[in-house]
Amino acid sequence: MTKEPPPEAVKKFSIVKRQPVFFRQNWVEIDKSDFHFNLKKIREYLAKDTKIMPVIKANAYGHGGAVLAKEAQRAGVSYAAVSSLEEGIEFRSAGIKMNILVLDAIFPPENLQVAIAHNLTPSVSKMSAVLALEDLAVRLNKKLNFHFEIDTGMGRVGARPEEAYSILQKIAQTPEISMTGMFTHFSVADTDPVFTRAQRESFAKIVKYAKNLGLKFIAHAANSAALFKDKRTHLDMVRPGISLYGLSPFKYAERLVKLKPVLSWKARITAIKRVPAGFCVSYGRTFVTSRESLIATIPVGYADGYSRQLSNKADVLVRGKRCPIAGRVTMDMTMIDVTGIKGVSCGDEVALIGVQGKEQIKVDELAKIQDTINYEVTCAISQRVPRIVV
Ligand SMILES: Cc1ncc(COP(=O)(O)O)c(C=O)c1O
Numbered sequence: 001m002t003k004e005p006p007p008e009a010v011k012k013f014s015i016v017k018r019q020p021v022f023f024r025q026n027w028v029e030i031d032k033s034d035f036h037f038n039l040k041k042i043r044e045y046l047a048k049d050t051k052i053m054p055v056i057k058a059n060a061y062g063h064g065g066a067v068l069a070k071e072a073q074r075a076g077v078s079y080a081a082v083s084s085l086e087e088g089i090e091f092r093s094a095g096i097k098m099n100i101l102v103l104d105a106i107f108p109p110e111n112l113q114v115a116i117a118h119n120l121t122p123s124v125s126k127m128s129a130v131l132a133l134e135d136l137a138v139r140l141n142k143k144l145n146f147h148f149e150i151d152t153g154m155g156r157v158g159a160r161p162e163e164a165y166s167i168l169q170k171i172a173q174t175p176e177i178s179m180t181g182m183f184t185h186f187s188v189a190d191t192d193p194v195f196t197r198a199q200r201e202s203f204a205k206i207v208k209y210a211k212n213l214g215l216k217f218i219a220h221a222a223n224s225a226a227l228f229k230d231k232r233t234h235l236d237m238v239r240p241g242i243s244l245y246g247l248s249p250f251k252y253a254e255r256l257v258k259l260k261p262v263l264s265w266k267a268r269i270t271a272i273k274r275v276p277a278g279f280c281v282s283y284g285r286t287f288v289t290s291r292e293s294l295i296a297t298i299p300v301g302y303a304d305g306y307s308r309q310l311s312n313k314a315d316v317l318v319r320g321k322r323c324p325i326a327g328r329v330t331m332d333m334t335m336i337d338v339t340g341i342k343g344v345s346c347g348d349e350v351a352l353i354g355v356q357g358k359e360q361i362k363v364d365e366l367a368k369i370q371d372t373i374n375y376e377v378t379c380a381i382s383q384r385v386p387r388i389v390v
Contacts (some may be wrong), residue, residue: 003356006118009178014196019386019388019389020386020387020388022386024299025267025268025270025298026072026266026268026298026299026304027265027266027267027385027386027387027388028062028063028064028263028264028265028266028381028385028387028388029263029264029265029387029389029390030064030067030068030262030263030268030387030388030389031260031262031263031264031390032064032067032071032389032390034246034261034262035068035071035244035245035246035262035364036071036075037073037219037259037260038243038244038245038259038260038262039052039054039077039244039344040077040136041257041258041259042227042238042240044233045227045228045257046227046234048239049235050235050236050237050238051078051079051218051236051238052077052079052093052237052238052240053077053079053080053101053220053239054068054069054072054077054079054080054081054239054240054241054244055080055081055103055129055223055239055240055241055244056068056069056072056081056082056087056240056241056296057081057082057083057084057086057103058087058379059135059379060245060333061241061245061247061375061378061379061384062247062263062264062305062378062379062380062381063263063378063387064387065082065087065090065091066091066094066096066388067389068088068262069091069096069098069245070095070096072095072098073097073098076096076198076228077098077322078099078149079098079099079100079101079151079237080096080098080099080100080101081100081101081102081103081239082100082101082103082120083102083103083104084102084104085102085104085106085111085114085115085118085120085238087102088100088102088115088118088120088368089114089118089120092118092119096134099121099194100120100121101117101120101121101123101147101181102115102120102122102123103123104118104123104157104357105123105125105126105129105157106122106123106124106129106260106279109128109129109340110131112129112133112136113136115288116140116142116144117193118134118364119351121146121147121180121275122146122147123146123147123148123149123157123182123183124146124147124148124149125148125149125150125151125157125158125159125169126159126167127163127166127170128335129176130167130170130171130268131170132176133146133177134174134176134177134180134249137176137177138176141177142222143175143176143177144176144177144178145177145178145179145180145182145386146178146179146181147179147180147181147182147183147217148164148167148168148171148178148179148181148182148183148217149182149183149184149185150164150182150184150202150203150206152184152198152200152202152203153155153186153187153195153198153199153202154186155187156185156186156188157388158184158185161202161206162208163206164209164244165206165209165372167209167217168206168209168213169213171213171215172210172213172214172215175323179210179215179217180217180218180219181218181234181237182206182207182217182220183219183220183221184199184202184203184221184240185221185223185273186199186200186222186223186225186233187199187222188349188351189222189223189225189226189229189230189233190200190225190249190250190251190351191245191250192227193229193230196226196229196230196233199221200221200230200233201233203219203221203257207219207235208225218236218237219237220235220236220238220239221233221236221239222234222239222240223239223242223249224234224235224240224241224242224243224244224249225238225249225250225253226238227240227243228243228250228253228256228257229250236349241375242258242374242388243257244262245261245262245263245337245378246259246261246262247259247363247364247374247378248258248364259364261353261363261372263353263354263363263378264351264353264354264355265351265352265353265354265385266291266349266350266351266352267298267299267300267316267349267350267352267353268299268346268347268348268349268350269296269297269298269318269338269344269345269346269347269348270297270298270346271296271297271298271343271346272294272295272297272344272345272346272380274292274293274294274337275289275293275294275295277289277290277291277292277293278287279293279295281295281326281327281335282317282325282326282327282328282329282330282335283327283328284310284327284328284331285297285327286311286312286327286328287326287327287328287335287337287362288314289337291339292339293337293339294337294339294340294341294344295326295335295336295337295338295386296318296323296335296336296338296344296348297333297334297335297336298316298331298333298334298335298336298350299332299333300329300332300334300352301330301331301333302329302330302331302335303331303332303333303382303384304381304382304383304384304385305381305385306329306334306352307329307366307370307377307380307384308328308329309316309369309370309371310325310329310366310369310370311325311328311329312324312325312326312328313325313369314361314365314366314369315361316336316350316351316352316355316361317350317351317355317356317357317359317360317361318338318341318344318348318349318356319341319342319343319344319348319356319357320357320359321341321357321359322339322356322357322359323336323337323338324336324337325337326361336350345363350380353366353377356375363377363378
C-alpha cells in the first residue's frame with residue numbers, strides 16, 4: 001500500500017500558494033516586481049508626456065499575457081499592443097480596460113466587427129480596410145477608431161509611403177472613422193542607424209502631411225532598440241516589447257540600461273542514477289560517460305519548448321553549480337550530468353533559465369546555442385509549462 005507523503009514533503013513540492021495547481025515539476029516563474037522595474041527604467045528614458053504602449057503580444061513573449069497586461073494597467077499604462085484578435089479578447093475577458101491595438105492585419109475584413117465588438121483598435125493599412133471600416137461605422141452608426149500603419153522599410157504590413165497619401169486623403173474625408181494613431185515599425189533599429197534614420201524621416205514626412213490634412217492622432221514608431229538608441233524615434237508614444245521583459249534588445253544594451261529578466265524557468269530532479277564509465281544516455285547514444293557518473297532526469301523536454309538543439313550543449317544550475325545536459329533532449333524529459341554536485345538528490349530545484357547562487361543561465365546564452373534570438377527562446381516555452389507569478 002502506498003503511504004501518504006509526510007506534510008513537509010507536500011509543502012516542499014506544492015510550489016506556490018494561490019497559483020495553478022500542477023504536479024509535473026517544471027514551471028516558469030514571472031517576477032512582477034522586475035516587470036515594474038523595467039517599466040520604470042523605460043519611463044525614465046522618455047520625456048514626461050511621451051506615452052508608452054507595452055507590446056504584450058504572443059503571451060507577453062511567452063511570459064503570460066493577461067498577467068503582465070494587468071500589471072501594466074496597474075502601473076497606470078493606458079495602451080497595450082497585441083498581435084491578434086484572440087489575444088485582445090483574452091485581455092478583455094481578464095478585465096483589461098486599456099486601449100488595445102491589434103498589430104496583425106485583420107483579415108478577412110468582416111473580422112473588423114470582432115475587433116469593434118470587443119473594443120479593440122484595429123491596425124489598418126489598405127484602402128480596402130478603410131472602406132470596410134467606413135461601411136461598418138455607417139451600419140453601426142458609431143464612430144470607429146483605428147491606427148494607420150505605414151511601411152517605411154519593414155516590408156511586412158503597412159501602406160507603402162507612396163500609397164499612404166491617397167489613403168490619408170480618404171481618411172480625412174470620412175468623418176465616420178477616426179484615425180487615432182499612425183505608426184511604423186523599424187526593421188534594423190538594433191543594427192543600422194542609417195536605414196533607421198531613413199525610416200524615421202520617411203514616417204515624419206507622412207505624419208506632417210496627415211497633420212496638414214487636419215488629422216489629430218498619436219504617432220508611434222519605437223521598439224525597444226530604437227527607444228534606447230535614438231530619442232528622436234520616441235514621437236508621441238513608444239512600443240517596447242523585449243526590454244519590458246528584461247531581455248536585451250541589442251548587443252551590449254546592458255551598457256546603456258540595466259534591466260532585470262522577468263522570467264525564470266525551473267524544474268526539479270525527479271530521478272537520479274549512478275552509472276559506470278562508458279554508459280550511454282538518451283536517444284542516439286550521443287553522450288557516453290567518461291567516468292562513474294551521476295545522471296539526473298528533469299521533466300522538461302522539447303514539447304515544453306526546451307529546444308532539442310540544446311542537447312549536449314546547454315547547462316542548467318543545480319545547487320548553484322553548472323551541470324551539462326547529458327545526451328539528447330527528449331520530448332518530455334532531459335538528463336543532466338550532476339556528478340560531483342555535493343548532496344544532490346531528487347527534488348532539488350534546477351534552473352534552466354535564471355539565477356542560483358552566483359551562477360546565471362541567461363536567455364541569451366540559450367539563444368546563442370540555438371542560433372536564434374532571445375525573443376524566440378521565451379516565446380517557445382509552451383503553454384503546458386505553468387506560469388507562476390511571484
Ligand atoms: C509592430 C511592433 N512594434 C513593437 C514591437 C516591439 O519590439 P521589441 O520587442 O523589439 O521592443 C514589435 C515586436 O515584434 C512589433 O512587431
